[in-house]
Amino acid sequence: MSGCLRYLPLREKHIEYGAKWGQFGPWEVPLYYSSILEEHEAVRKRAGLFDISHMGKFIFEGPGAAAFLDGFLPRPIQKMDQGKALYMPLLNPGGKIIDDIILYRLGESRFLMIVNAANTEKDFRWIQSKLPCSAAFIFQNPSDEYGLLALQGPKSVRILQQAFGSKSVPPLQYYEAKLWDWGVIARTGYTGEDGFEFMFHCSKLAEAWEKLFRAGAGEGLCPAGFGARDTLRLEAAMRLYGHEMNEETSPLEAGIEWAVDWDKESFEGREPLSKEKKEGSAKRLAGFEMVDRGIPRQDCAIQKGGRILGKVTSGSFSPTLKKNIGLGYVPAAEAFAGNRIEVVIRHKPAQAQIVKLPFYHRPKSNP
Template sequence: MENLKRTPLYEIYSKYGGKVIDFAGWELPVQYDGIIPEHEAVRNSAGIFDVSHMGEIEVKGKEAFDFIQNLITNDISKLENQQVIYSMMCYENGGVVDDLLVYKFNDEHYFLVVNASNVDKDFQWMVQNKKGFNVELDNISSNIAEIALQGPKAQDILQKLVDFDLSEIKFFYCKRNVKIDGVDCLVSRTGYTGEDGFEIYMDNDNAVKIWEKIMDAGKNEGLKAAGLGCRDTLRFEANLPLYGNEISETITPLEAGYGFFVKLDKENFIGKRALLKQKEEGLKRKIVGFEMIDKGIPRHGYDVLANGKVTGFVTTGYFSPTLKKNIGLAIVDIENSELGSEVEIVIRNKPQRAKVVSRKFYTKNYKK
């Protein structure tokens, strides 16, 4: 795996048994003990993830608010300082550039967290669309490390390392300049697993120290190092999208079922006209959940058949560690999207029966 990027935490992977793969040009651990035990640790106690590959972009300036409001589908007008919002960035045709988190520090200072595979593309898109706005953009991704601590015991573990009451950080809010072992960190009550937890940002030099402090604090709490494998099974059970799967340049937020994050009543944003038209004309296809009736594990890209004809494809499919079932998400023609409809998933060239079910495979356990 030559020429792959490494995070500041790369050196500790082997200590915890990490099995490293190429992910979006990064050497990252797919698992440590195993996907299922790590998945179960996050659902029942806690897991710690290296997510330092994620991208961070600062937006500053007198027109930072206007710039971001035009850039994303969600509405930041009601955000308080230190609040976080989830959104998409769209092309003019309604396809998705990326999904991201927007942290508001104040009206003239925002912090955007984007997907690792899209950092350069996203930054170029922002630069391209900043004309006419008095803002400064700074891609600080290479200076920032990020650790995610997720699970029902996340707060108890992190609480041992900080000197204020973590329950004061509400869901999708953050606190800046939190001292963890003397290191200034940004801590937000966010995550990608469907569980309560925190995402912790720090400078690269202190990443290993912070990781080890958290591991030590969680040694009697069932804390496990967790890799990309269970990060995907966790987010999928919780019906959280993955860029390139449920949303992409060719799958709009409305087709993906994330219209809640598209504020069509907002004055304007890139892609609004196309998405408004799509909503008015009615969706031709949409993402649905499905459960296998026959044996076989569905995988991303597998064809979905209805009445013997291709109606769509699987966007994500797994054996669910929580439900103990083979389930998936797929984008299908609207006439085959009704709950209870029977479809077939082509697994190893053989059609296998499945039924369309609710995408709410797992009830999220966020702290509200």
């Protein structure tokens, strides 16, 4: 990988909106515009708009695409209804996580796969290596031609309808997706709130951004950066590749077994995974709240009675809960709610307690 920074297609727009820049892998991204706390609160109470154009986008289109994907993905693809989205891990033959993705079925033989930006090239090569020579469908990586925006928060539906006209916006339930005049729209997200993710051609991206802001001005819509995206997903206990997941972790260990369908007789990595299920996983991802003062950070050691249990994978102050929280791996036998552990912060052990995940559930009053 080159040392060059990669820029978002809406870079000028972000400057106009006052972005403070940060870096995410090789990408220059808006860390925040006003402040992480304000943007976090805007998403929980009103709405925020994220530019997540850095993410990888793969297209599968043509006869045999569904059967091909069904051959290795851990959830049933041929049975998947059109207009549905599915979250799942991409597994290697050892049952470990290559990436976590969302697959959208946009037509009978048309699929969109959104992958983590840092894994785009790796995933593309890996999927390509599985392609049969006789494949009658196309497999493409048009990641640079399209941008992704995420509108998240309880006011998302209202803002969306005002921005594009309620008649032109297709009705969508959670985890449904459609092709529409503007591109692809899906009711998915990474914040724990209701909301939408859009894929637009880069030529339409700035116009869509402006439309959403004009409609959202009265509803308190804020541009939201990667800082808030991280605290929002952490409160909702959504795993982040490179932190909670990598090629040494299995979906059982990472606590995303629900995204693996055991009814499927075969998929890549099924055998070692099913062996792990029978014998039990060595480690488990656990969420904890700090009891003592201190903010846990990635790589802080987790211990108990002087014995090292594992490491923190993500940690932060939780703006919604006003507590310091974290995720980390511990031996499976230690991963139970109520267990007292210690997190070593700046060489000092601080008391913490394992809690049930997620840390934050959206209230029933939020749609």
